[in-house]
Amino acid sequence: MSTSTLHPAQRVLLGPGPSPVPARVLEALAKPTLGHLDPQYLEIMDRTSAMLRTVFCTENRLTLPISGTGSAGMEACVVNLVEPGDTMLVVVAGVFGGRMAEVARRAGATVHTIDVAWGETASAEQIQAALEAHPDTKLVGLVHAETSTGAHQPLVEISQVVHQANALLLVDAVTSLGGIELRVDDWQIDACYSGTQKCLSCPPGLSPVTFSPAAEAKIADRATPVQSWYLDLSLIQSYWGGPRSYHHTAPINMTYALHEALAIVLEEGLDARIARHARNHRALRAGTEALGLRYIPERSLTTLNALTVHEGVDDARVRARLLGDWGIEIGAGLGPFAGKAWRIGLMGEGSSRRSVDLVLGALETLLAEQGAPVERGAALAAAAASYDREPAEQGTA
Ligand SMILES: *Cc1c(COP(=O)(O)O)cnc(C)c1O
Numbered sequence: 587m588s589t590s591t592l593h594p595a596q597r598v599l600l601g602p603g604p605s606p607v608p609a610r611v612l613e614a615l616a617k618p619t620l621g622h623l624d625p626q627y628l629e630i631m632d633r634t635s636a637m638l639r640t641v642f643c644t645e646n647r648l649t650l651p652i653s654g655t656g657s658a659g660m661e662a663c664v665v666n667l668v669e670p671g672d673t674m675l676v677v678v679a680g681v682f683g684g685r686m687a688e689v690a691r692r693a694g695a696t697v698h699t700i701d702v703a704w705g706e707t708a709s710a711e712q713i714q715a716a717l718e719a720h721p722d723t724k725l726v727g728l729v730h731a732e733t734s735t736g737a738h739q740p741l742v743e744i745s746q747v748v749h750q751a752n753a754l755l756l757v758d759a760v761t762s763l764g765g766i767e768l769r770v771d772d773w774q775i776d777a778c779y780s781g782t783q784k785c786l787s788c789p790p791g792l793s794p795v796t797f798s799p800a801a802e803a804k805i806a807d808r809a810t811p812v813q814s815w816y817l818d819l820s821l822i823q824s825y826w827g828g829p830r831s832y833h834h835t836a837p838i839n840m841t842y843a844l845h846e847a848l849a850i851v852l853e854e855g856l857d858a859r860i861a862r863h864a865r866n867h868r869a870l871r872a873g874t875e876a877l878g879l880r881y882i883p884e885r886s887l888t889t890l891n892a893l894t895v896h897e898g899v900d901d902a903r904v905r906a907r908l909l910g911d912w913g914i915e916i917g918a919g920l921g922p923f924a925g926k927a928w929r930i931g932l933m934g935e936g937s938s939r940r941s942v943d944l945v946l947g948a949l950e951t952l953l954a955e956q957g958a959p960v961e962r963g964a965a966l967a968a969a970a971a972s973y974d975r976e977p978a979e980q981g982t983a
Pocket residue numbers: 603655656657658660682729731732733734758759760761781790
């Protein structure tokens with residue numbers, strides 16, 4: 587076999603990301619590479635930023651894709667907004683909150699965490715109490731859609747509490763942007779980052795970010811240079827929005843892919859897209875509950891479904907069979923849920939009736955094989971009943 591050919595299989599990506607990528611987006615990646623200062627490329631950048639503003643529901647000037655995956659966006663937000671010695675509060679309710687706290691510590695912030703049990707979310711009262719205990723807090727960070735637990739963190743009341751304390755609010759929207767409601771301006775989010783490979787259904791590689799005027803002012807007023815030269819937003823902005831001075835070579839073809847993925851989001855319409863994610867989640871929920879699987883979080887995301895595995899079922903074997911026999915990828919449990927949970931992502935293109943029925947059918951077969959008490963046919967019937975209760979417009983499932 588030639589070593590110069592690649593043969594990746596066509597998978598059904600229903601894990602915590604990446605999500606399935608439409609052919610249109612893959613075709614965009616294959617278009618001719620332009621130079622990073624070519625006037626045609628500069629236009630593509632401007633249109634990409636404009637579409638990102640629409641999807642983030644913001645008018646923030648400083649809205650662009652960082653070169654790198656979601657973690658690069660996290661790091662860019664933290665290192666630009668904190669200076670050594672600044673106090674930052676971080677809600678830790680799973681892997682990604684923990685990672686944000688670690689990034690902030692490495693950036694020299696004095697970090698206080700608000701620790702929440704995995705699967706749960708933080709309340710405005712908890713944040714208020716932490717802000718009273720640490721009145722010098724300048725930045726509060728939390729995760730909107732905690733992909734490690736499937737919990738959906740409400741933001742509106744927390745935003746009020748944070749701003750009353752004169753702090754800025756940083757939100758991880760990696761598994762929410764383009765899948766669940768996220769209104770950056772209405773909810774007064776000061777800095778927000780996402781990733782391309784979750785609900786936007788684009789390959790991994792870019793991290794959309796947006797900064798409010800208050801966050802921009804905080805960056806402009808820094809006494810110390812940003813510790814990361816690559817992620818210094820004042821330098822990146824002079825390429826994306828300013829005099830177009832070279833900082834680093836933009837990932838040109840990835841920008842094409844994101845441009846196409848955003849165009850697809852806007853063609854569908856944000857509200858319709860969010861409703862589609864909700865409808866498919868409810869059908870999956872009905873089906874998995876009919877199989878005896880239980881949701882871990884009380885407030886579940888519609889984009890990521892975290893379920894407890896039946897006692898005695900071999901989690902790794904089921905996932906290996908799903909991948910080997912059906913080509914379906916789902917995620918394993920992390921942290922306290924390792925070996926005990928599955929994470930089924932219905933993100934972007936993956937949020938469809940086809941995905942729901944496919945994964946329910948396969949899981950039913952595999953659970954029955956392992957001796958779990960499942961009633962054959964019940965899962966698909968429960969999902970069908972859910973779709974009957976809230977029919978999609980023709981062709982939008
Ligand atoms: C996936 C994810 C990240 C990290 O993104 P990468 O693209 O893997 O770097 C951060 N936060 C959340 C909530 C995520 O789901």
